[in-house]
Amino acid sequence: MSNTTKTMALVTGGSRGIGAAISETLGKKGFHVLVNYVSNEAKAQEVVKKITDAGGSAEAMKFDVSNEEQIVKAMEEIAKKGMPLEVLVNNAGISEDSLILRMKKESLDRTLQTNLVSAILLSREAVKLMMKNRNGSIIQISSVVGEMGNAGQVAYAAAKAGMLGLTKSLAKEVASRKVRVNAVTPGYIETDMTNELNETQKNAISQNIPLGCLGSANDVAQLVSFLAGPESKYITGQIIGVNGGLYI
Ligand SMILES: NC(=O)c1ccc[n+]([C@@H]2O[C@H](COP(=O)([O-])OP(=O)(O)OC[C@H]3O[C@@H](n4cnc5c(N)ncnc54)[C@H](OP(=O)(O)O)[C@@H]3O)[C@@H](O)[C@H]2O)c1
Numbered sequence: 001m002s003n004t005t006k007t008m009a010l011v012t013g014g015s016r017g018i019g020a021a022i023s024e025t026l027g028k029k030g031f032h033v034l035v036n037y038v039s040n041e042a043k044a045q046e047v048v049k050k051i052t053d054a055g056g057s058a059e060a061m062k063f064d065v066s067n068e069e070q071i072v073k074a075m076e077e078i079a080k081k082g083m084p085l086e087v088l089v090n091n092a093g094i095s096e097d098s099l100i101l102r103m104k105k106e107s108l109d110r111t112l113q114t115n116l117v118s119a120i121l122l123s124r125e126a127v128k129l130m131m132k133n134r135n136g137s138i139i140q141i142s143s144v145v146g147e148m149g150n151a152g153q154v155a156y157a158a159a160k161a162g163m164l165g166l167t168k169s170l171a172k173e174v175a176s177r178k179v180r181v182n183a184v185t186p187g188y189i190e191t192d193m194t195n196e197l198n199e200t201q202k203n204a205i206s207q208n209i210p211l212g213c214l215g216s217a218n219d220v221a222q223l224v225s226f227l228a229g230p231e232s233k234y235i236t237g238q239i240i241g242v243n244g245g246l247y248i
Contacts, residue, residue, distance in 0.1 A: 008031060009088075011035060027054060029229060031056075033048075045060055103154065136180070137182075139227050147161070147247050167182060182238045183240070187243025187244055188246070189216065215243070220242050
């Protein structure tokens with residue numbers, strides 16, 4: 001972040017899991033963190049409290065990333081806060097697994113809307129602010145599944161792979177205005193999303209991971225923190241894995 005003014009970082013889905021760890025890390029880095037959530041206000045407030053208890057500043061912000069009107073309204077509010085928006089982390093996501101033969105159109109729409117269309121629309125609104133400031137870092141939280149595919153996750157994988165195309169194209173569009181765009185592809189990370197797996201499934205998965213275990217939300221947050229700040233000022237359009245070697 002810049003040395004003079006406090007700048008803001010918006011983390012979508014900041015109330016739980018990977019997003020909560022990212023929010024806390026960016027809070028420690030000195031950003032005013034906007035912790036977005038859609039339903040879980042108590043969890044979002046817990047994250048805000050952890051950041052403020054650690055001496056940082058943050059606030060919770062409710063909006064549904066799958067709703068364009070709510071995105072635009074939220075960005076208008078952000079623009080009025082009197083601090084530059086320096087970082088956007090498109091982290092909010094859902095996974096609704098099913099084999100393609102059983103896939104319902106509503107589930108497909110929801111998956112693409114929440115994971116991919118949201119990231120494109122939020123990026124569109126954020127670059128309007130960041131281009132004016134000639135400074136910004138957008139980080140897309142994609143998935144290893146978008147790189148290597150996974151049976152039963154056609155819609156999720158398509159959305160996550162779409163985020164990689166978004167990253168590369170947008171990086172080319174906005175680099176001249178000093179806005180950087182990168183993607184992080186987590187492997188299997190211990191969160192509510194992977195808690196749906198039982199111990200037997202987790203052990204089976206771990207056997208295929210060269211580093212031999214699932215990752216933590218903090219493992220992802222450390223990379224996001226690096227990509228958010230000036231340490232990574234010459235890095236844009238890149239896809240970086242945090243996957244224990246699962247996909248090399
Ligand atoms: N966990 C993994 O192994 C893994 C691996 C690869 C990639 N990822 C990706 O990493 C990201 C975070 O995953 P996670 O495991 O931390 O997920 P999680 O624990 O299930 O948390 C999901 C977060 O997204 C928010 N969210 C969901 N739908 C939303 C919406 N429509 N609008 C706004 N916020 C919404 C939730 O808010 P509420 O609390 O209000 O519900 C929550 O904060 C996702 O994009 C996921 O695809 C995860």
